[in-house]
Amino acid sequence: MIQPTETLLEWFHSGRPLDLGVIQSFCRVIARYGDREDAAVLLQLYLQHSEDYQYVLLLEVVMRCGDMELARQLYQCSFDKGMLKEGVPGDVLHVLAYLGYPLSTEYLVDCVMTDDWYLSKDACLALLHMPCEDQHQRLRDKFEQVYGNAIFPEILPALCAKWAPADKMVPRLLAWGEQASVDCNGGLVWGIAMYGISQKEQLRNVLWNPNWELCANGTGSHWWAYMAMPMVGLTFSDLLRDLKHEEGLAAVTDKVNSVQTSQAGLTRSVAAEHRFHVFHDLLQLKLESVSHPLRYVRESQESMLNLYHQLFSWSTPHVDDSILGVIARALGMDHVLVEHYNQLRSRMELYVSHEIELDALR
16 A cells, blocks of 8 residues: 555544545545555545545545456445445446446446436446447437537537447537537537547647637536547647647638638637637646546656647747747737746646656656
């Protein structure tokens, strides 16, 4: 058992109030560096307090470091007659499927179709880890029933790749995204990304499209967009090339305006401001070191040190072609985004120091 696990246990047993952000930070570190022993002891702690959400955060470690035996223990304590017991969080569905536990696909689809956003989301994430051919028709029927609606079971479209080819489905998801509520388009983003690297440019265009609002404006869609990037092989370096090179920036703007954006009279400055916001908010998520919710997705290994150089270095002492210089030229040196990126720079410097420390310890 690693030291952070021992410290977290001491804190819980002390009876002192714990901040959720601190617990989450502990769990992320333990999930990254711990093993089954850490998962086992934290599972027992969760099972003693499963009604308390701060203990539900411990399931992150169980999911990343657990095994089938721990999955059986979690299932036995969480299910009755094949269904979640009352009060058990939907997170358990995702955890069990991630660990490979054979859940009922019929029950999971029942959960997908509920009005409970969290339960539906976790059931979708569970199904993304499992074969579910026996439920394709039900999922397809539900998809057709809600297609084109502004509000719908948000993560349902992520399952489309299970029954429909990309050439038939991706155009429909893109069209739907132009009319769906931005509160519900995270699943559309994932629906596209589930088709893999063939959809890299589609995701790139969607990110830059202001109609999709894939930045941290309260909808949470930027989180799904961030997690979609490694699914299609899209990197921050790819996005940064669009932002820092005016010719590339103009080309992407023109493409988005002519192909995907129906908003008349969209000015280049408005489009540029949106892109800078999107990139900033996606990079903020990378700084949080959140692991991917799908077991089979290989996470991006982009070095923060390299990204820092790409963002803030000048290629020549005579022209500021850093991201700060690009923003100043595009939007003015007094634009609020200049301050946002200066704050981002400070956070990245701390992360780079941590990255260097880890390299030294390897």
